[in-house]
Amino acid sequence: MPGLPTVLPWNQTLGESIPPDTPHAVSVSLPTWKANVGYEEGQQWVVDKMQTGYPRFFIHKSIQRFAQAILAQHGNTETENAMLVASRSCGTRCRTFLLKQNPSLDPSTVRVLEFVPHPEKGATADATRVKPRVTAVIYPKEYWPTAKVFWQHTGEGISSRRGEFCHRAFDDGTMVEQSSLTQDNMPRLSKGPKRYQRHISVDQTLGNGTNGHSHDDAAATAENGAPDSAQFVEERFGRNLSVAHAAQAKLAVRKRIAGSLTKDIDLAQALDEPIDHGNERSRDVPDFSVDDVYLYGMGMNAIYNAHRCLMLSRGEMPSIMYGFPYVDTLKVLEKFGPGATFYGFGNQDELDDLERRLEGGEKYLSLFCEFPGNPLLKSPDLKRIRALADKYDFAVVVDETIGNFLNIDVLPYADVVVSSLTKIFSGDCNVMGGSMIINPQSRYHSDLKKTLETEYEDNQFEEDSLYLERNSRDFVDRIQRVNHNAEFIADILRVHPAVKQVNYPKYSDTKHLYDVCKLPDGGYGGLLSATFYNMEDAQVFYDHLDTHKGPSLGTNFTLSSPFVILAHYNELDWAAQFGCEASLIRFSVGLEDTEALKKVFEFALAAIPTSNGS
Incomplete structure (x- = not known):
């Protein structure tokens, strides 16, 4: 289009982390x-430039290197792979x-190796420091596609920070x-508080106002061997948060999720803050x-464990x-x-069908739904679902990630509520986390x-946990601003003639x-999506949109993605029948x-040729 550059400067970032220069993005x-x-499609010009990716779809390179190091000592790097998870179970x-x-598959070729602290090494003798632990599943390399499915769907894999540490x-x-280890020198497990060893990984991104947070200039990066440097991980925030507070950080995060801690205060104040049940x-x-x-390592792991624990407790x-879901939940x-x-x-017709099945004697463990759904932002009828669940004895599990608990309250209608803390709860796009809530009024x-x-x-x-706690302190203030901006963008998109449909809970x-x-x-909420009448219009718009563009959501910066292409590329016709068209872009x-x-x-809308947008 005349007057617009053919290659835009923000399109030169293919394969780089979002945010830029963030090791654990x-x-x-x-x-x-x-x-x-x-x-x-796995095209090399893209794959070769991928420095990182969403952690459940792209195993962080530091984890890949660690897996190879384990194989070099305990397996065969030519014929085997190692999947790294957090525990023996x-x-x-x-x-x-x-x-x-x-x-x-021969069962003898799949081995589970547990790595534990050496009991005689000084670095792990101090019971006040966190112990390095990881489990490796070693299996024949040709079964990588199955192992990848497990990694992606369950969220059981380790985080990149744990990978570097271990x-x-x-x-x-x-x-x-x-x-x-012999029985004589087996490590004794400490019941003391978990803390860190000397070596830690630290995001090296410096500066003020990173991704929407206000903070002081970072202190100097910790140097290995400096006696005091091992006690701090968040020096870039100028707060010198001691690793001794890891357990307390988890408690503060849980209090925020419970809704009883809403103030933007530091960790020490947060722990002293009484739980206000009248908040x-x-x-x-x-x-x-x-x-x-x-708490869980990521949102999908909370979903996986909600389902697993329901099966263990109910059979x-x-x-x-119910509802078009984020793909991995299904x-x-x-x-x-x-x-x-x-x-x-x-929709209601499907609830009618479900009710007929239940009346006919069909039994179900649970109903999973999102509130609202991703990417169509439709909301299920939780009142009717709750009534059916009470009458026919099945659990209701609601994923509140998109709505988030500062906008909505779904717990009264759910037996279990799950959420991805990776998203707007954190906002900084540099840490994974998940949560599960059990309703005390649930049968x-x-x-x-138990x-x-x-x-x-x-x-x-x-x-x-330390990063998650720090990132979430200003959660309340951020939500109001995100709500305002998202509604404003929805209004802009809704009136453009090239836009076929805007999906947003308000509309x-x-x-x-x-x-x-x-x-x-x-x-x-801060999530919306739009479909276009013409696929070419969607592509032109996306290529000219000056935002960060990649997977994930709930970031403190605007993040856009051609969601259906990215999530359902090999099943586009299937997705389209539910209203998820290939031209859909999620914001x-x-x-x-x-x-x-x-x-x-x-600017991006103006790039659409007039003949197409009229």
Whole structure:
């Protein structure tokens, strides 16, 4: 188009981390439509430039290096792969999945190796420091596709920060394979507080106002060997947060999720802050407490474990996926249990069909839904679902990630609420996390709590917890700004003639269902999507959109993605029948100045040829 550059400067970032120069970023730049297609097709010009990626789809290079180091000592780098998970039980589940999916696979070729602290090394003798632990599942290399499915769908894999931490311990001999230890020198597990060893990984991004947070200039980077430097991980914030507070950081995060901690205060103040059950943002359920909140390494791991624990406490039965879901939730229900009934439209007709099935005697374990859904932003009828669940005895699991608990309150209608803390709760796009809440009023609460007493493992790596706590302190203030900006962008897109449909809870035909759960001071969230009449228009618009462009959502900066291309490239016709057309672009709107965002979106819309947009 005359007057517009043919190559835009922000399109030169293919394969780089989002945010830039962030070692543990959870998004990656796919700046053009062609790059997204190339990524899905595995084209070398894209794949060769990928420095990172969303952690469940792209195993961080530091984890890959660690896996190779383990194989070099305990396996065969030519014929085997190693999948790294956080615990022995995670490794056992991975091995079971590999064997179940591949009946011809010789069980003796799939080994679970547990790496533990060496009991005689000084670096691990101090009980006040976190112990390096990791489990490796070693299997024949040709079964990588199955292992990748497990990594992606379950979220059981380790984080990149844990990978770096344990790799250093592996190299210096302070962490060893458990069977190499004799009974006489087996490590004794400490019940003291978890803290860090000297070596830690630190994001090296410096400066003020990174990704929407205000903070002081960073202090000098910690140097290995400096006695005091091992005590701090967040020097870039100028706060010198001691690693001794890792357990307290997890408690502060749980209090925020419980809705009882909403102030932007430092960790010490947060711990002293009394739990205010009368707070307007507290979960509106009698007897609810922070003890009903569980942390996981990522949101999908919370979903996977919600399903797993329900099966353990109630027995194995099929589940229901209601509404067009984020792809991996449906896969979890289908592949890690007796299957699922899928209602992709999430409308009243499908609830009518479900009611007929229930009246006919069909039994279900649970119904999973998102509130609202991703990427169509439709809201399920939670009141009716709750009534059916009470009458026919199945659990309701609601994913509140998109709505988030400062905008909506879904717990009164759910038995279990799950969320990805990686998203807007963190905002900085540099740490993974997930949560699960058990409703104390649920008929399954007692059985689930008993199951969790034996099955729950706190596998969220301590350093990740520290970042998550710091990132989430200003959660309340950020949400209001994001709500405002997203609604503003929705209004711009809705009036353009090239745009076929804008999906946003405020403008959805399910707005009345969203409003049932909307809090008095809540908004409609920071996520929206749009489809275009013409596929070429969508591509031109996307290529000229001056935002970060890559996977994930809920970032403090605006992040755009041709979502259906990226999530359903090999099943486009299937997705289209549920309203997820290939021209759909999803926008996770951030904290930028509203007028600046307006110019960015208007510029991209102006790039669409007039003949197409009229």
